Amino acid sequence: MVLATTLLAVRDPHVTGSYGACPLYLLTGLWCPACGGLRATHDLANGDLVGAWSMNPLWVLAVPVVVVLWGRWVARASQGRRARPAPAWLAWAALVVVVGFGVLRNVPALAPWVLP
Helix, strand or coil: CHHHHHHHHHCCCCCCCCCCCCHHHHHHCCCCCCCCHHHHHHHHHCCCHHHHHHHCHHHHHHHHHHHHHHHHHHHHHHCCCCCCCCCHHHHHHHHHHHHHHHHHHCCHHHHHHHCC
């Protein structure tokens, strides 16, 4: 995770073609929930919270959660303890949030706030 973030901090995904393009967007013209995630990560790694938010607000909100959960997993693993599985409702809630964000991304009236 640290190596990938370092790569994104150094190699700018804002440059067209630097990392490719979203296959869903190329095939359908629809923005997926992850579109702009690489650019948002690059902006976060370089301290540009506003730029990151404009690329993918869901990812900006998810990053602290992912980092904390990863840190807890590493801490438990280093002590030889197994991680507890997440409750099923949490997976369903995450799915609803991601799909909902994907739908909202493609509502033209919301474009100024949710499109990368």
